[in-house]
Amino acid sequence: MIDHKDFMHGAALVAIADSDMFTALNRASVKYGHYVVNHDRHLFIKYNDGKGPGDYFFTFSGEDKKRISSEPALQVFAVLVCGNEVVTGIARDELSQLIPLATAAASTVKVSAQQGRQLKVSGPNGQLPLIPRRSFPARVLS
Template sequence: MIDKKDFMHGAALVAIADSDMFTALNRASVKYGHYVINHDRHLFIKYNDGSGPGDYFFTYSGEDKQRIISLGADRVFTILVCGNEVVTGISREELAQLITMTDALASTVRVSAQQGMQLRISGPVGELPLIPRRSFPSRILT
């Protein structure tokens, strides 16, 4: 039986693989959902399998945050799969604008994916500028 998380991660990975800027995909660690693409970009895929349009919530545990900040690589991204509505990606630096990365407590990021509108991404610390729906995967590959 195919697990739901495999379908959700597949949505992000297929979009990346279909891009002309894609060259390689490798599993980066034993952590499920941690990949390296194009030999230089770490991805951590998270998903919310709700149906849209609407708000999608993504929780980052203290361990998730530690994994993300501990990487020495410059290009570290979190990919957020919002049900069957949209996939987007944010950089480690953008994530740090939303949540306190050094806090061991869990933190939640909200993606507001209202129909026909740009994505609004926020957390307890701040909010990002609006992100176009069609910016993935070019947003993480350029």
């Protein structure tokens, strides 16, 4: 039987593999959802099953934040799969503007994916500039 989480992660991975900028995909660690793309970009994929359009919430546990912040690679991204609506990626430095990566407490990021509008990504520490819906996977591959 195919796990639902595999379908959700597959949405992000297929978009990446279909890009002209894609060269390689490898599993990066034993952590499910942690991949290395093009030998230099670490991706941490999270998903929310919600039905769009609407708001999608992604919880980053203390362990998630520790893994993301301690990854020595320069290019580290959280890839957020918003149900069957949209996939987006945010860089580690952007994520650190939204949630405190250094704390052990869980933190939540919200992606507002209103139909026909750019994505609003926010957390307890603030909001990012609007992100175009079609910016993934170029946002993590360029």
